Amino acid sequence: MSIFCDLTIVEFIAGRGGDGSVHFRREKYIDRGGPDGGDAGHGGNIILVSDPNMNTLSDFNTKKLYKAEDGGNGQKKNMHGKDGDDLTLKVPAGTIIKNEITKEIIADLNKPGSSFTVAKGGKGGLGNTHFKSSVHKTPEFAENGEAGEAKKVVIELKLVADVGIIGFPSAGKSTLISRISKAKPKIAAYPFTTLIPNLGVVEMSQFDKKSKDSFVVADIPGLIEGAHEGKGLGHEFLRHVSRAEILVHLIDPTRENVKEDFKIINHELKEHDENLAKKEQIVVINKVDAVDEETIEKDLKSLVKAYPKLKGKILKISALTGEGLKELAFVMQKAIGEMRKEKTKTVAAQEKQLEKSEKVFRPDLEKKKFMTVYRREKLEASTKKMRKIFDVEGERIEQVVKMTDVENPEGLERIFHFLNKMGINHSLRKQGAQPGDKIRIAGKTFRMR
Secondary structure: OOOOOOEEEEEEEOOOOOOOOOOEOOEOOEOOOOEOOOOOOOOOOEEEEEEOOOOOOHHHHHOOEEEOOOOOOOEOOOEOOOOOOOEEEEEEOOEEEEEOOOOOEEEEEOOOOOEEEEEOOOOOOOOHHHHOOOOOOOOOOOOOOOOOOEEEEEEEEOOOOOEEEEOOOOOOHHHHHHHHOOOOOOOOOOOOOOOOOEEEEEEHHHOOOOOOOEEEEEEOOOOOOOHHHOOOOHHHHHHHHOOOOEEEEEEOOOOOOHHHHHHHHHHHHHHHOHHHHOOEEEEEEOOOOOOOHHHHHHHHHHHHHHOHHHOOOOEEOOOOOOOOHHHHHHHHHHHHHHHHHHHHHHHHHHHHHHHHOOOOOOOHHHHOOOOEEEEEEEEEOOOOEEEEEEEEEOHHHHHHHHOOOOOOHHHHHHHHHHHHHOOHHHHHHHOOOOOOOEEEEOOEEEEOO
């Protein structure tokens, strides 16, 4: 059985692209034919796919590094190298991917079957066939493969449920979810029995044979006073209730002060996330089989007096005996239906607004980021003179440099060709670069010509 885990840090390394081939045809009576070096294969991507049948990140907590297959090298006779196989990994629906340093969300796999390429494989190098021209008929140069993306990310799980069941420990959350769904949580007569959130699918056909509706419920364990500060177990699981559209607030009438309990739980929700406290709540008094009617009525009056909006809306159930469960199921179904309709209207309105807005088409070069030149000065030890150094940044030029063998004279010429073609030489000269000054691109150094 997997240990529950809902937060971990993982490193992903996509496959490196293969190297292009430098090769020439061998023909009878021809000492050296034209170039026929093939292109290399691309490196494999790493893709995350959400699986509704998973509810833990324990596998990623055990294995912290994942690497996709590298692309194969190009071959003679223009034969293409094999593309590296993609590495597809399953994660629970509700998984969020964050930048490890900035904590910015880069993907939210909140729907079953949704996917995200977390690390993109490197481009395969071109073979020397591509570099043949009318003035250069025997190129002895091919591209190197591009390194695959390497990312270290935070993976966080927020379970996807339509209904979140909240309340103090031993309020009967696990019993309720076991009675209205097929979930089989551990249940015992002491607090903190539930150590992980439990998910269950409520099939409305069990209450109405004509109904085909279903929805997902989750019980959120361990909420006590001070949970948002790390007390008890609830602080570890509060994130899971944030996705729920509706909250079922379960009240235990066997406790001393139900009004205070209700206040405390709502305070914990607000302190964790103000949006949680604003979610619609279906307030339910459980365990009506365990106390007399007089106690129940006293609790009802106490809650309504403190919170007038609850008048006529508090349900009474016994999760143990089944009393009131059918009524609760229909109330949840109605609330979810209304919430979904409202959400559909909102999405439709947003889409309509987007259609009215002006479409702006941007050139592909913008996606590759504009080139930037930084000038700095450094004291050269051998001459004791200040030497200018120019750092050039830009996705495309960095890609060219990384995929070029700078030890190969033809490769070096190719880099200078791109510097001129992309207008980088012009920018360097505007900032005072002169022949002999150092240019640094992607960790490699060149001399200005």
